[in-house]
Structure formats: structure tokens, C-alpha cells
Amino acid sequence: MDRALVLGGTGFVGRELAEYLRCPTASLSGGGGSIAVDARHLADLRTKVGQLAPQTLVNCVGLADVDLAERDPELADSLNRRVVDNLVRIQPEMGFRLIHISTDYVFDGQRGGYQETDPPNPINEYGRSKLRGEEVALGSNGSLVVRISSPYGRGFGVRKPQFFRYVTEALRSGKAVKALTDQRVTATFLPDLASAIETLSQRSVAGLVHVASAEAMTRFEFARQIARVVGADPELVTPGLRSDMKQWMAPRPADTSLNIELSEGHGVSYTPVETALRSLLTVGPERKAGG
Template sequence: MVLKVIVTGASGVLGSAVRKAFTASAATEVLSLAHSRSGDGLTKLDLLDEPEVEKVFRDFKPNWVIHCAAERRPDVAEKDPEGAQKLNVEVPDLLARLSKTLKFTLVYISTDYVFDGTSPPYPPSARPNPVQLYGQTKLDGELRILGVEGATAVIIRVPVLYGPAPNNFDTAVNILVGVVQDQSGKSYKMDHYATRYPTCTVDIANFLVKLSAHKKPIPPVLHYSANEPFTKYEMCLVFAQILGLPHSHIIPDAEPPTGAGATTRPKDCKLYTQETEDLGLEDGLGLSLFEEWWMEYLKK
């Protein structure tokens, strides 16, 4: 039997990794949706166009929908709350309703930023308490999905991501490589306050392929995260060591973000992943080691 999978946000860093992993999987047909790009296997679709979304989904008849599309940038969400609300809340609500009527499994990619970062680690059952608009919209998306009775959905919370990307600025981790490489004399103040657990998009994609083949019941909320803690400044030190570049132009800042225009960041949102490990999938979570992955990637 052919597994039919829709991937939203398929031109993004996570979506493209998910698309590649499912496309490589045997007996899988993938419809890759993107907002503004088409060609190269991508189908252009505005997820805010409800009638068109419903038509595309009805015609394709998916078994699984991996919803990667989102406004993922906290600073942008603060500047455009209406846009973040539409993409992060209204679209998941639509997809959950379609899951109910079309009988597919919806996988919603959420974030560790639904937590306030004051009492890690957080199991899936922990009470969310976002401290910024981005985290609130992603939590509201979760609640909309869970509120659609009859929908089959899995919420997967992940931390900050890295992975293969055409441009370093495509992820909050990859962009740090460019900071280290900038030896022009410009100085950078770098966050040394918030602890993060950078996780590879390729690992998440491979995990989702295994999850789609899982025959046992899947909990409604799962956590997927690497365990290695880094501040952004510490990530820069790793990149500087790999690249053999000085890093004196990068100044650690151990203070929480304050002042006009500063977006609040939680201090430590470590996700507890035991429930995910207990699923018993082959190779477990299949997590990469941060420095090891980057050493191999930057060689290319």
C-alpha cells in the first residue's frame, strides 16, 4: 500500500528535509507544498486560501500531513501579530478539521517556546506558559488542533533547529556560521543567557518517517530534542574551532534581552523526551552530535 504524504512548508529548512526523507522512503507518494515557490517538485499553495486547500487535499487524499509551515521567527511575529495568528493558529485549525473529514493523520510541528523556561526539563504533560507572542501562537495552534473532536493529530514540539540550508540565515543556528566567518572587524553581541538544544532537521525528518510506519497508538503530544546544551555564544565557539577562525569579535552577553524592541526569550526550555523514546522506534531518536555533524557539513 502506498503511503500518501503532504508536507507543508516544503521549501523551508525543516520541510525540505522532511520532503527528502519521505521521498526516499519506499512506497510513498509525496505532495510538497510551498507558499511562494513552485517547480523542482514543489506545488505552490496559499494555506490561507481555505477553499483551495480543501480542494488540493481532497484530490490528493493523504494518509499523513506533516505541517511544517509556520511563522517561526519570534521577532517577526511580534511585528506582525495578525500574520502570525493566521499562519500559526488559523491554518492548524483548518488542517485539523480536514483531518477529521478526510481521515488523515496530522503532524503539527510545535516549539519548546510554549514553555517559560523556568523549570526544565518539560515533559509533554507540563503546563505551557509562553512568555512571548510566537510561543503563544504556537500554543494556540496546538489547542485548536486538540479541540477538534474526531481529528487524528500528533503535536511534536522541537527546539531550535539546524540542518542543510541554501543560506545560513535560513535558521537561527546556521546564521551563526556567517557571524564567525565575518572577519571584517565588525563586532557582534551574542546571547550567552538562554540555553538551547539545537536539533538537526535531518534527524527529525528520519524520525517522522519511522513514526509514520509505527503500528501502535501514538500519544497526542511528543517531544523531540537533542540533549546537548549550548548558548548561541557557545555555538559560535564550536564553529570558530571547526573553521580555525578567531572569535574575539563575538562578545558574550549573559543578560536577558531587555529594552525597546527586545523579544523575550525563555532561559531554558529543555524538553523531556522519554515518552518519545518509549515508542520503541528503530534506532530510538537517532540524534546527531552537534559538533560532529557540523564538522562533516562544513567540510563540504
């Protein structure tokens, strides 16, 4: 993609996107060769983005820790809404196209199969702060908001346990894992997200678009599929419920599966989950962030 910049490019989603899009990154720490910037501060953001002069800015900055967002709504607001507000302020003078990453957690999860036109109704602080960020981004001319769902990929920028990696490692060492039967998502394969961003950019698509998967699954079904691909006994995956997760501060929605027909209509295509898992499981160990 021509002159793209991934803001938040040291994180789980951003690092992987930057690898696929082959573009520079900026982040709070400035780790792994990214440019250091505190995107909460307008002047710092203006200076750093001005130096890089991107044509497209993909915003992957966010507080994605759902329980931390519940404990610290101010932090969630500053990263999930104020950063977007700052980007929208500098966008007219810098002239970049804003692509902002959002989440299926803007929905209450009572129904699933959500389209872009369905009314959001978040049930936790994370979802509420992300919804405010979406509203700010959509107020800016030509910007694109991409909602993703339970992303999985190589895990270059992972700093906290990631479901796909945790399940794979446990099953490979013969350990049992509990996975939820009452939480259903359409997990976004990160290489699909990267190619979707390229496709949607080339076509100058603006507004709100879901980029997820054609296959809605519970965490339990996803973990059983990993077991089959890894060649482990699927019975090692045992059923659990959200109510078992006593350490969770924030409520989780039951079914936030996303309808992807709008993106498909724009030419976005999706890798079948089994193919995606096979590709991840045959590429060898994940690289560490900054490595």
C-alpha cells in the same frame, strides 16, 4: 514515508524535511515545484490536499518570526492557529494523519528541561499563537504534535539569517560574533527531525512529543562549538545578553531546553552536536531555496 505531503515545504524546516522524506510539498507561493495553496482558506486547502490525497500531512506552515508575531498578532494567529484549524476540519474526510510542528517557545523558560507533561506558559505572541495551534491539533484524533527547538541544518529553504549559518560564515572569514550566554536551548538537527518523524509515524505515535537534542547549550556554547569544528579561534565568539538585543520586539525565554526521553522511548535517536556540525560543514555550500 508512504504518500506524505509537507505543507509549508518551501520554508526552512519544511524544505529540509521534504528533501529527507522525499515527498511532495505545498506552500503559499508554490515555489520550487511545490503546489500553490493558501492554507488559511478552507476551500483552497480542501481542493489542493484532496488532489494530492496524502496519507500523512506534515504541517510546517507557520509564522516563525518572533518579532513579526509580536507586531502582528492577527497574522500570527492566522498562520499558527487558523491553518491548523482548517487542517483539522478537512482531516476526517481526507483521512490523512496530521503531524504538526510546534515549538519550545510555548514554555516561559524559567526552568528548562521541559517534559511533554509540563504546563506551557508562553511569554510572547509567537508562543501564544503556537500553543493555540497545538491545542487545535491535539483535539484531532490520532494527530501528532512535534515540538522542536532552534532547528539547524543545510538551510535549503532559509529566507532570513539563520544562527548556524551566520556564525559559520562569520568565523570562517575571521570575524568576531557575539552570542548569548543567557539563552539556553536543545537545538534540533533537522535530519534528526526527519528520521524522528519516520520513526514516530511507523509506530503510530499520537499526542505531544519533543524532538530536540540530548545536549542543552547556550547560544554562546553552540557558537564556540562551531568555532572548534570550523577550526576558528573560539575567542572570536564573545558573550552577549538578551538585554543587548535592542532590536527585539518580543521577549525571549531564558531556558527552553526540552526533555527528549519520551521520543527516545519511542525509538528516536539523536546525533551528537559535534557530529551534526561536522556533517553540515563538510557537505559544501547550501543550495538556495528552489534551486
